[in-house]
Amino acid sequence: MVEGATGGSRDKAAALQAALGSRSIVLIGMMGAGKSSVGRRLAARLGLDFVDADQEIEAAAGCTIPEIFERHGEAYFRAGERRVMARLMTNGPQVLAAGGGAWMSEETRRHIAASGISVWLKAEAEVLLRRVKRRNNRPLLAGDDAGQTLRRLLDERNPVYALADITVQSRDVSHEQVVEDIVAALTRRLGKAGNDDSKEDKG
Numbered sequence: 004m005v006e007g008a009t010g011g012s013r014d015k016a017a018a019l020q021a022a023l024g025s026r027s028i029v030l031i032g033m034m035g036a037g038k039s040s041v042g043r044r045l046a047a048r049l050g051l052d053f054v055d056a057d058q059e060i061e062a063a064a065g066c067t068i069p070e071i072f073e074r075h076g077e078a079y080f081r082a083g084e085r086r087v088m089a090r091l092m093t094n095g096p097q098v099l100a101a102g103g104g105a106w107m108s109e110e111t112r113r114h115i116a117a118s119g120i121s122v123w124l125k126a127e128a129e130v131l132l133r134r135v136k137r138r139n140n141r142p143l144l145a146g147d148d149a150g151q152t153l154r155r156l157l158d159e160r161n162p163v164y165a166l167a168d169i170t171v172q173s174r175d176v177s178h179e180q181v182v183e184d185i186v187a188a189l190t191r192r193l194g195k196a197g198n199d200d201s202k203e204d205k206g
């Protein structure tokens with residue numbers, strides 16, 4: 004039974020849950036794309052648990068992400084992120100918000116492909132920049148020119164994010180609208196695949 008949804012919307016959620024089986028829905032994409040806020044709402048909509056990978060990494064490390072970067076550097080953070088993602092991917096079904104760089108690891112992409120369905124929340128640089136400027140919790144953007152860094156990271160990452168199973172545009176619309184776009188895309192995708200766990204190889 005799916006709480007927080009009514010009528011047809013509840014039926015759609017129940018059908019999606021059944022088609023999903025034990026797979027996780029993994030939200031990927033750049034910092035500021037809305038993975039956590041949309042993910043939390045998507046989980047409530049589908050009656051699934053929501054897990055934020057960044058929070059899990061902080062819990063495992065016993066300190067914040069900026070502290071991990073400062074004390075140990077990015078490579079150490081990435082190694083921890085790979086371990087935490089591998090562990091979390093055994094916990095489906097759930098909605099999992101990945102950190103913006105997690106998908107750049109081939110190992111992590113393999114774990115996600117094996118037991119999840121990946122959803123890229125795609126957003127334009129201007130939208131992302133406006134959002135990330137509201138907080139200073141992202142060490143990669145802590146330098147003088149966050150805009151330039153963000154654009155460089157987008158150039159590097161967008162072709163890899165594009166390997167996701169599903170792409171949804173994260174626009175300046177309500178989170179609820181983005182959630183509905185994801186539900187529609189998942190329904191199309193899982194409807195096609197049915198309960199078959201096999202997926203096209205995205206290499």
Ligand code: S3P
Pocket residue numbers: 032033034035038057068101102103104105140141142143
């Ligand atoms: C990062 C994104 C952050 C966090 C870390 C590195 C990245 O997560 O994992 O600061 O490399 O893009 P969010 O995407 O949730 O901000």
